[in-house]
Amino acid sequence: MRAFFLLLKHDILHGMDEIALIKKVALSSAKKAGRILREGMTRGLTISYKGDLNLVTQIDTLSEQMIVSEIRKHFRNHQILAEEGHNYESASPYRWIIDPLDGTTNYAHRFPYFCVSIAVEFQGFIVLGVIYDPIRQELFVAENGKGTTLNNRPIGVSPVLNLREALLVTGFAYSVKTDLKNNLNHFSHFVMKAQGVRRMGSAALDLCYVAAGRFDGFWELGLNPWDTAAGFLILTEAGGTVTDFAGKPFAIDHPEILATNGKIHPAMVALLGKGKSTIGG
16 A cells, blocks of 8 residues: 555656656666676676675676666666665655676676666655566566566466475575574575575576576575665566565565565475574574
């Protein structure tokens, strides 16, 4: 109900023309960024580190600069939150949340599992999610209340009913070797209960794959808003369920995410509850 009134107010104040333009700019920017990523795969990469393991390439920066430039060209007052720091704050009710290259470690190793992720909030509520995989040329798009599409075709979550038949996916934070909450305990529990568990290296694409029924569930610790904002809407609009590990409502600034087809969600919440927050424990 809250979403309905937010969107109604949004339409009255700003009109459908602005909504259409926002979507057009997001789609165009994602595709342009994807071209930058594809072309960058053929060049030498300049790699630097934001921590012991958290790397960044010049392609991350080029992609983000292009996306931000496109947004500022059309919406000079909109807020921007971007992973590589091209941020802008204002009184605007709109905020763009950008990951110019989700899966940078994969990218640096030429492992073809990475994407561009763009989300748009209105008054703190995500109204648009766009994720583009430039290698497979797969474009995932969700608008609030309008479902999710993959290359303009509707998609939905899997029908899997139990963990023993589920293919799950997870990830590990860059702090896995030092942080007490390192996810290794949860990983070992799910390996023993699920049909299979994968670790692919892009949370945004992982969420899209759950939305498309390729995976049945995803969990991870230590993520940031740009990792999950677009994927959250893409999955929920595809019929999935997203919460924290305890099954409570998810927020993009929360470090825990559990995302499933909905059917295996209670079983995953229960198993996550058995984990210990100790290294290897």
